[in-house]
Amino acid sequence: MMRLNKYIAHYSTYSRREADKAVQDGYVRVNSEIETNPATQVQEGVDIVYISGKQVSPQEKYTVIVYNKPKGELVTKNDPKGRKTIYDSLSKEFRHFIPVGRLDFASEGLLLLTDASHVATSLMESDLERIYKLKIKGEVTPDMEDAMLNGIYLDDASAGAHSHSKITSMDIKPFIGYKIQKNQPNYSILKVALKEGKNRELRRFFAHFGAEVADLKRVSFAEIELNNLPTGKTRYLSRSEYSALYKFLKEEKKRARDNKRKEDKEQ
Known part of the structure; x- marks a missing residue:
């Protein structure tokens, strides 16, 4: 109110x-x-x-940028070990921006950042499609494909995780889709599409099948694509990307309002 x-x-x-x-x-x-x-x-x-x-009409003002994160940067404000963070590379005007989710130290690619916390939260908690390009050591097996299609529950999700991770198990939902671009005994390349981005989900997934992820790059988030943005550079969303984001946030707000009304009626 x-x-x-x-x-x-x-x-x-x-x-x-x-x-x-x-x-x-x-x-x-x-x-x-x-x-x-x-x-x-x-x-x-x-x-x-x-x-x-x-x-x-309510017209919220917020800014969203795309950052092509390089390998070797942490998505955090400060690192106790003194390692490089994204804020060491981002210009000062973006120092207060909030990252939409995470890409781990060894991963690269599209990272969204915004100056509005509710926008970051809505995008992080959404099931909007995220597309990743991966290079794994070894070949893509039928068991991997079955798990990509049907999902898999990992009782022990420690393989592929950070040594200090507190997550011991993980329920990985079916991938939205995948495309194998190269499948060889020594290494394979594929693109996968997910609805969520859990903590090192893809690294844990392939580690479960004994395959190490050598390279991991996010190339798109919903309708926002990395395209030819150079590594380590930023850009603002285009007008069409802002329009799609505005439509998504409007639908999310309506959904939340409808749910609240339904809850109020049930009380």
Whole structure:
């Protein structure tokens, strides 16, 4: 909930004082009814506010960048061991940006960062498609393919994990898809698509079958692709990528609101 005058000032070109005057002078309607009290509470995404017949719509301002993370950088603010982090490479204007998930020290590729925590959380917790390109030592076996298609539960998920990892088991869901580009006894190359990015999930998956991941690169996240972005460089989202993200966040907010209403009815 938000005060009406604050809502108008936040989502329009009106100042707080101008918003107060517009409300008091009878130029503001909330859900088709004239409202003259600037302190009236309105709910974003539920109440519809108009000033002189023009709707004031919530339009969140946030920035998202794509970073082509190189190998040998940690996705963290500080490392007690003094190893290099992504913030050592990112320009100062992005020092406060939040990473969307993680890519481990030895992995590379597309990493999203944003200045809005709720955007980071929504993307991290989503089941949007992530595509990775991998090089593994050894060949892709029928057992691997079966597990990629049907998922697998690892009772012991220590292989492929960090030595200090507290995760002992892992339920790996079926991959969205995979494509084997080269399959040889000494090494193989494939692309895989996942709905989530658990802690070293792919390294654990292939280690379970005795295959070490030699190279791991994320090439896309939903509709956002790495394309030709050089290693160690950043770019802002394109207009079409922002549009897709805005649509996703709007749907997530609606889903959350519908769930809340359903819960309220059940209580």
